[in-house]
Amino acid sequence: MFRNYLKIALRTLWKHKAHTVINVLGLSLAFSCGLLLFLTAFHELSYDSFHARRNQIFKVYNQTGPDQTGTPMPAPLTPALEQEFPGEIAHLARVVDGGGYLRAGRKELEKNVRFVDADFFRMFSFPFKKGGAELALENLSGVVLTEHVAKELFGETEAMGQSISLREGDTWKPFVVSGVVADFPDNSSIRFDILARFEANPTYQASKDRWDNSYHILFLELAPNVTQAAFEQRLRPFVKKQFAGDLANLKRDGIAPDERGDRRSLRLLPLTQLHFNTDVGGESVPAVKAAYPYLLLLIAGFIVLIATINFVNLTTARSLSRSREVGMRKVLGALKGQLVAQFWGEAFLICLTALLLGGVLASALLPVYKKVFNSTTSWTHLQNPLVGLSVVLGFVAITLLAGGYPAWFMARFNTVTVLKNKASLGKTGVLRNTLLIVQFALATLLMACTLVAWQQMDFLRNKPLGFNEAQVVSIPVGNGANGRQVLKLLRDQLAQQPRIQSVTGAYKNFGRGLDGSSFTSIMGFNHKNREVHTHWQIVEFDYAQTLDLKVLAGRDFSRLYPTDSSTSVLINEAMAKELGEKNPIGTLLNVDDGQPNLRVIGVVKDFHHESLKQTIQPLTLRIDSNWPIFYILVKIAPDRMPETMALLEKTWKTVAPKAPFEGSFLDENTNRQYRAEEKLTQLFVSAAILAIVLSCMGLFAIALLTIEQRTKEIGVRKVLGASVVSIVGLISRDFLKLVGIAILIACPLAWWAMQTWLRDFVYKIDLHWSSFALTGLLAVGIALLTVSFQSIKAALMNPVKSLKTE
Numbered sequence: 001m002f003r004n005y006l007k008i009a010l011r012t013l014w015k016h017k018a019h020t021v022i023n024v025l026g027l028s029l030a031f032s033c034g035l036l037l038f039l040t041a042f043h044e045l046s047y048d049s050f051h052a053r054r055n056q057i058f059k060v061y062n063q064t065g066p067d068q069t070g071t072p073m074p075a076p077l078t079p080a081l082e083q084e085f086p087g088e089i090a091h092l093a094r095v096v097d098g099g100g101y102l103r104a105g106r107k108e109l110e111k112n113v114r115f116v117d118a119d120f121f122r123m124f125s126f127p128f129k130k131g132g133a134e135l136a137l138e139n140l141s142g143v144v145l146t147e148h149v150a151k152e153l154f155g156e157t158e159a160m161g162q163s164i165s166l167r168e169g170d171t172w173k174p175f176v177v178s179g180v181v182a183d184f185p186d187n188s189s190i191r192f193d194i195l196a197r198f199e200a201n202p203t204y205q206a207s208k209d210r211w212d213n214s215y216h217i218l219f220l221e222l223a224p225n226v227t228q229a230a231f232e233q234r235l236r237p238f239v240k241k242q243f244a245g246d247l248a249n250l251k252r253d254g255i256a257p258d259e260r261g262d263r264r265s266l267r268l269l270p271l272t273q274l275h276f277n278t279d280v281g282g283e284s285v286p287a288v289k290a291a292y293p294y295l296l297l298l299i300a301g302f303i304v305l306i307a308t309i310n311f312v313n314l315t316t317a318r319s320l321s322r323s324r325e326v327g328m329r330k331v332l333g334a335l336k337g338q339l340v341a342q343f344w345g346e347a348f349l350i351c352l353t354a355l356l357l358g359g360v361l362a363s364a365l366l367p368v369y370k371k372v373f374n375s376t377t378s379w380t381h382l383q384n385p386l387v388g389l390s391v392v393l394g395f396v397a398i399t400l401l402a403g404g405y406p407a408w409f410m411a412r413f414n415t416v417t418v419l420k421n422k423a424s425l426g427k428t429g430v431l432r433n434t435l436l437i438v439q440f441a442l443a444t445l446l447m448a449c450t451l452v453a454w455q456q457m458d459f460l461r462n463k464p465l466g467f468n469e470a471q472v473v474s475i476p477v478g479n480g481a482n483g484r485q486v487l488k489l490l491r492d493q494l495a496q497q498p499r500i501q502s503v504t505g506a507y508k509n510f511g512r513g514l515d516g517s518s519f520t521s522i523m524g525f526n527h528k529n530r531e532v533h534t535h536w537q538i539v540e541f542d543y544a545q546t547l548d549l550k551v552l553a554g555r556d557f558s559r560l561y562p563t564d565s566s567t568s569v570l571i572n573e574a575m576a577k578e579l580g581e582k583n584p585i586g587t588l589l590n591v592d593d594g595q596p597n598l599r600v601i602g603v604v605k606d607f608h609h610e611s612l613k614q615t616i617q618p619l620t621l622r623i624d625s626n627w628p629i630f631y632i633l634v635k636i637a638p639d640r641m642p643e644t645m646a647l648l649e650k651t652w653k654t655v656a657p658k659a660p661f662e663g664s665f666l667d668e669n670t671n672r673q674y675r676a677e678e679k680l681t682q683l684f685v686s687a688a689i690l691a692i693v694l695s696c697m698g699l700f701a702i703a704l705l706t707i708e709q710r711t712k713e714i715g716v717r718k719v720l721g722a723s724v725v726s727i728v729g730l731i732s733r734d735f736l737k738l739v740g741i742a743i744l745i746a747c748p749l750a751w752w753a754m755q756t757w758l759r760d761f762v763y764k765i766d767l768h769w770s771s772f773a774l775t776g777l778l779a780v781g782i783a784l785l786t787v788s789f790q791s792i793k794a795a796l797m798n799p800v801k802s803l804k805t806e
Helices: 002-015 017-045 077-084 147-154 228-242 244-252 271-276 292-317 319-331 336-372 379-383 385-411 415-419 428-462 483-494 543-547 573-579 641-655 666-709 711-719 724-758 769-795 799-804
Strands: 057-064 068-070 089-097 101-104 107-110 113-116 128-130 142-146 163-168 171-181 194-197 214-222 264-270 472-476 500-506 522-526 531-538 551-554 568-572 598-604 619-622 631-636
Touching: 017 292, 017 336, 017 379, 017 385, 017 666, 057 271, 077 089, 077 214, 077 228, 101 147, 107 147, 142 147, 147 171, 228 244, 228 264, 244 264, 244 531, 264 271, 292 385, 292 428, 292 666, 336 385, 379 385, 428 666, 428 724, 428 769, 472 641, 472 666, 483 500, 483 631, 483 641, 500 543, 531 573, 543 631, 568 573, 573 598, 573 619, 631 641, 666 724, 666 769, 724 769
Parallel strands: 113 194, 142 171, 531 619, 568 598
Antiparallel strands: 057 068, 057 214, 057 264, 089 113, 089 214, 101 107, 101 163, 128 171, 142 194, 163 171, 472 631, 500 631, 522 531, 551 598, 568 619
């Protein structure tokens, strides 16, 4: 019997090749898209899940006032916590980034070096290949390498006990390899190449007793019987004791308490939320919104649902052509269950074929998908039992939904009615129309979101930032060279080049350069009995000239004034307002006790030195040889830019041969700040295109079936004098009504969704009705184009042939 069912199913599918191809193609596209998005969502949700004690590990952060948060902590906080809560804290680990250059024999590598406490490996589950968690960092001179770094340095030679050196400024400090750990997985928020003891960090000795110098992050593991809420309550009196001076200053400055009544508090962020907290999470991998993986699943569901609706609509619409087959089989004794099994089996064959093709297509597209969406997902996730079970259950559910209803519907045809050729679809017309509305509503929703997201990204790219983005090249110095020496050599060698207009240096970059680094530095100090906070940027001479910054008051830094390279500062307008001085020129700032006061010599016009997700913050520019220069900024002539970039690269290789040339224009850097938004926009675009294609395939097939069923009607109308235009309008009108209803449903949902998304931006577009009107016109136009092709073909058909059709 099974063989007979299979033979009938294959013959039926082959007989209706056009509909079979549409169903298989639509479902395979949907399955491939859904599979890729599902794996990506699972990958995002699996971050840091491999740590055995993940539910007891937290990242400590500061909460100041109702909405100000920060993760840098002072070095003496850790021993104070250990002393205050010995039975409640299992482990504590400070983490700070250090120099990235190491040497072993004649080999020199630039790697991610981090300094941590010995409890780091007792807290986190990074498996050891050599050595062990208990003793790996017990010695201050010990370092732990990841497996790939050990192979790069020593090949097949045993790494344990080998000597390496880490670069600290212009000197090299010796260490001994005391452990080798497996390379961290792709779903790890905490990443490193080399770990050394926290006390070996060059800044430790100067900062170990300073509560006013916050520069490292802190992870904490609570004892098994201690909860997060209870421990945060226990931290309140500890904060009042250790930060009494800060609390007094905050009260003096009018900082409002938070929802718990605290002006400053220490809070705990669970490790399981580290990847989804964009304020204090992220670590080595940028955090994403908690809703992001669920949005991926929702879009995947939309795509698969649209393809499933196509299948249901096509199958039920084509059911009349098989009504006599059903009637004859019932007369010959077929039971309803057998008919359902037969028709559902056909649906299963189509779905299984589509799943296999979708898997092949997804495998082929995976490398491109990972590159476009900057994803690290892989097929290895399918080895997870939960993922495999989810895919199987999802496939079964789709097959039951896609094939179950049409099979049940056809099996319940009345035998006498179908043999008399009087069968009709009945209420399935209502169902078909409802499904078409849902289908186009989803497609229109994605189109509207795509249009708004694209407009917002275009606004961010083109908004003037207040400095020269297009002509300034930013070059990371890296850890293989001294930034100040490189700056001097580069200035000397480029001095006679007419296409080089100016060269300067800076401590931090704009946006995110090709080195992937993005950080900020904020300084707080007392000014006239109140706390003042400012972003802090170390620069070199010609900084304002290179960036075309406008000096509104006072003057720029000048080599003619010796104090400009030590105690003079430039501030922006926002900082001038923060100081509250009517005329800030000449104002003295006591930034660091025991150090000379800094004098304001000029005020520059506000410019966006941070992301457009926040307002322009107070900024102070200072020249200070004690701070490193990490970036070289070069302003070039606007003509012949490719030749100038080639000249820069050639010159760079002579002045910094050990540092790779990673020059990029500032407008490229600032655009990279919005990679998450860019990725979301690309996702919307891809999903909208696929949704429209699938919806149009379904609409095309339904229109074809409808026209087949109305062939005689069209012939009669033509004989009675109906024009081609009127017939096309007659056929198209019903479909366009459904599309119109879908637009009315989708646009309010899209408006709400994008209004919510835009709340993350300080600078954003205003949602306007025209965006949704344009989306509606596009949807109508696409639907009309899809239907009109078959409508025109039917309207042009010879009425004699139409009237002869059965």
